[in-house]
Amino acid sequence: MMGLNFKVKTLFYLDYNRKTLLKDINFEFNEGEIICFLGNNGAGKSTLLKICAGVVEPSYGQVSINQEKISNINNLYRSRMISWLPQSFTRAENFNVEEFLLLERENNIKFLQKSNNEFSIDFSSLLRDFDIASQAKKEIILLSGGEWKRVQLARIWQRKSKILILDEPDGDLDLKHKINLVEKCREYVVKNKAIIFLATHDLHFAKMIANRICALNNGVLTWNSEADIFWNLNILKKLYDLNNQDEFYFKSKESLSF
Numbered sequence: 001m002m003g004l005n006f007k008v009k010t011l012f013y014l015d016y017n018r019k020t021l022l023k024d025i026n027f028e029f030n031e032g033e034i035i036c037f038l039g040n041n042g043a044g045k046s047t048l049l050k051i052c053a054g055v056v057e058p059s060y061g062q063v064s065i066n067q068e069k070i071s072n073i074n075n076l077y078r079s080r081m082i083s084w085l086p087q088s089f090t091r092a093e094n095f096n097v098e099e100f101l102l103l104e105r106e107n108n109i110k111f112l113q114k115s116n117n118e119f120s121i122d123f124s125s126l127l128r129d130f131d132i133a134s135q136a137k138k139e140i141i142l143l144s145g146g147e148w149k150r151v152q153l154a155r156i157w158q159r160k161s162k163i164l165i166l167d168e169p170d171g172d173l174d175l176k177h178k179i180n181l182v183e184k185c186r187e188y189v190v191k192n193k194a195i196i197f198l199a200t201h202d203l204h205f206a207k208m209i210a211n212r213i214c215a216l217n218n219g220v221l222t223w224n225s226e227a228d229i230f231w232n233l234n235i236l237k238k239l240y241d242l243n244n245q246d247e248f249y250f251k252s253k254e255s256l257s258f
């Protein structure tokens with residue numbers, strides 16, 4: 001039996017002024033992969049992730065899961081298959097952490113027609129996994145940036161989707177919680193036979209988490225390879241348009257020790 005496959009073919013995205021924001025993007029990801037999208041601000045990462053999540057329609061081209069175009073997949077099935085973490089998520093008022101997560105659980109059971117069994121995640125271990133147990137009764141508008149990000153991650157984790165699309169999931173997280181997220185993602189892809197792809201600006205996080213690296217530059221996919229190949233090639237300077245600023249970056253990084 002073939003495993004899970006996610007494919008993007010000849011994808012273009014033009015804005016309302018007909019300016020091309022994404023140009024002829026092609027890639028294919030398989031079950032068990034964790035893929036990091038790298039690239040400068042404005043390269044097109046969030047736009048591409050939104051299209052992959054089915055939140056934005058491409059101007060041209062196709063996104064498919066197991067050879068089935070997502071435009072042909074009904075919304076219900078698609079929202080069961082894919083979970084998307086946006087770069088920023090507005091906080092609703094009058095909800096504490098527990099209520100926010102339980103609401104998602106109810107949505108899953110009611111609207112996504114998942115059975116209680118299919119959705120039998122242990123709530124207290126979910127809170128523990130994302131280190132939010134002590135915040136369970138706190139209003140979500142009072143959480144710190146990192147605590148709020150962990151609640152959003154917990155929300156997505158309990159959906160148990162096959163494909164997680166995470167836009168800067170490490171943003172706001174401290175080092176300890178970034179490492180925890182790496183562990184959680186690795187566990188997730190194996191346990192759920194899933195694919196996770198994400199965008200980040202933290203190269204160290206990318207190196208820890210990804211087994212595949214893709215790079216976008218000005219709306220063009222300029223790189224797609226296994227992570228080891230990417231890191232061995234020393235192409236960061238080119239990828240980020242650095243003018244000898246790399247020396248400063250690497251010197252300061254090397255000086256850190258634990």
Ligand SMILES: Nc1ncnc2c1ncn2[C@@H]1O[C@H](COP(=O)(O)OP(=O)(O)OP(=O)(O)O)[C@@H](O)[C@H]1O
Pocket residue numbers: 015016021039040041042043044045046047048
């Ligand atoms: N709907 C839209 N209409 C017009 N321009 C848009 C639209 N969406 C995004 N853009 C522009 O497209 C470019 C890519 O934006 P995008 O948010 O995808 O970049 P990014 O790589 O995620 O950047 P960052 O690292 O800063 O989050 C930017 O120049 C942005 O201003």
